[in-house]
Amino acid sequence: MSEELNTSPSKPSLDTGAMAVDALARRRVLLSGLGKGSVVLAAASVPMHTLASTSTRCKTDGHTGQVVWATVSGCHSAVGSRIPADTPVSQGYHCSHYTQKSCWPGYNRDPRKDTSCVNKKFNDIFPGTSDNRTCYDIVKNDSSSSSCRWVTAFLNAQTCVSKNYPYNSSEIVTHYRQAGSNGYPSRQDCESFFGTHMESCYS
Structure with a gap:
């Protein structure tokens, strides 16, 4: 994943017209690999947190014990040394x-x-x-x-x-x-x- 966090609000839609062909290819690899773990995410090298309004992380995942990005796609990637551990936590009500x-x-x-x-x-x-x-x-x-x-x-x-x-x-x-x-x-x-x-x- 990119070392640079996108902290500005962004629309969830994707401007595919502005994306390079290789970027689109990486996106397709990523989407087809959802649920297969962070190896696919690392290979795709796409900033998944750009699909949400803020760059935040979830509470520790009760299933894996990992801290993950607070986005639908980013939750498949654990927060590592490249992402600050003090990134704000996202939560919602049960x-x-x-x-x-x-x-x-x-x-x-x-x-x-x-x-x-x-x-x-x-x-x-x-x-x-x-x-x-x-x-x-x-x-x-x-x-x-x-x-x-x-x-x-x-x-x-x-x-x-x-x-x-x-x-x-x-x-x-x-x-x-x-x-x-x-x-x-x-x-x-x-x-x-x-x-x-x-x-x-x-x-």
């Missing part, structure tokens, strides 16, 4: 946090003042799916589902700014809609990242 409606951003018991997505259907926020359950129903009653990972990520993107959450809500939706195309990771990789690394806080 989905159980949102079983209380009062924890939802914009929630108000008065429906006339409620601006939250408690009663919005999943496919209203994430189009292209047949899942028409309300977001609250998903979080409350189907916490192990892939839809719950996306709803939780969408909420965390709004409530966990102070916890250095690496994506904003628009980027979460874009990752869902563009998954597996235009240089974006698959939905499965996104869901694994959100569930394994970003639902680390319970209060």
